[in-house]
Amino acid sequence: MSTRKEIVSGFYDQYDEDGRLGRTRHGQLEYRTTMTYIHRYAAKGSKVLEVGAGTGRYSIALAKEGMDVTAVELAESNLAVLRENSRGMENIASYQGDATDLGRFAGDTFDVTLSLGPMYHLFEAEDVDRAIDEAVRVTKPGGAIFFAFISVFAIMYANYFYGNWAAGQKENFTADHRVRHFKEQLFTGYDVTEFEGLFQQKPVDWLATTGVDGLLEPIEKRPDFFLSDEELKALAEWYLAFSEKRELLGNTNHLLYICRKR
Numbered sequence: 487m488s489t490r491k492e493i494v495s496g497f498y499d500q501y502d503e504d505g506r507l508g509r510t511r512h513g514q515l516e517y518r519t520t521m522t523y524i525h526r527y528a529a530k531g532s533k534v535l536e537v538g539a540g541t542g543r544y545s546i547a548l549a550k551e552g553m554d555v556t557a558v559e560l561a562e563s564n565l566a567v568l569r570e571n572s573r574g575m576e577n578i579a580s581y582q583g584d585a586t587d588l589g590r591f592a593g594d595t596f597d598v599t600l601s602l603g604p605m606y607h608l609f610e611a612e613d614v615d616r617a618i619d620e621a622v623r624v625t626k627p628g629g630a631i632f633f634a635f636i637s638v639f640a641i642m643y644a645n646y647f648y649g650n651w652a653a654g655q656k657e658n659f660t661a662d663h664r665v666r667h668f669k670e671q672l673f674t675g676y677d678v679t680e681f682e683g684l685f686q687q688k689p690v691d692w693l694a695t696t697g698v699d700g701l702l703e704p705i706e707k708r709p710d711f712f713l714s715d716e717e718l719k720a721l722a723e724w725y726l727a728f729s730e731k732r733e734l735l736g737n738t739n740h741l742l743y744i745c746r747k748r
Contacts, residue, residue: 490669494607498561504541512702518722519698527630528598535596537585538603542568549578558583585617591624599625602634609667625747633743638675640739644704678735690745696730697738
């Protein structure tokens with residue numbers, strides 16, 4: 487049986503994660519929206535931890551803005567790209583590590599903690615709980631914590647209208663339509679209220695649950711899809727006005743749960 491780390495690392499060893507947020511319109515919208523929310527809680531001089539930093543698209547951008555950034559990444563192939571892309575930058579430190587164990591960091595250390603990838607790849611309830619607890623532990627009281635997650639319904643809409651709906655339904659739902667989580671999925675999705683429920687007993691106060699890329703991913707696969715740079719700018723501004731609307735959250739592929747440590 488492969489471990490979670492082996493499954494996740496095997497995927498990123500052959501996937502161009504470094505280009506993900508730039509090569510598609512939905513990736514570009516995700517980046518713009520996420521950065522807008524980060525800037526509401528982090529500014530020059532903030533001490534920021536990014537857990538599951540990938541190749542460092544966010545970490546490096548925030549370091550260039552003058553923040554003191556620490557990046558942790560599970561997949562060694564991603565970490566190698568992050569280190570190459572941040573070579574010579576003195577205000578970013580990077581480590582190989584898992585979201586479920588941030589023991590190298592003392593509690594109450596960071597102004598803002600970003601967990602923008604780990605929850606996609608955590609399947610056991612104990613691991614999910616530990617990742618949340620660790621992110622909360624290392625954040626200063628009053629600091630903001632971001633957890634990215636994926637809508638299980640958006641997974642279905644984006645990936646299973648190609649003659650494979652029944653297979654997707656079997657993979658992501660039980661026979662009585664409960665959401666399934668297991669490591670061979672690679673990416674696991676949540677019902678929005680299910681994800682929010684993970685924080686009910688945590689020492690945090692909810693700030694926002696927001697989508698970051700809307701309906702773009704499934705729509706972008708249409709052969710007649712076209713969105714110019716000017717139209718993308720207009721869409722990004724418009725989307726921010728509605729990205730937290732409850733009736734839209736299940737349709738967006740990537741979401742953020744944002745909270746403040748008590």
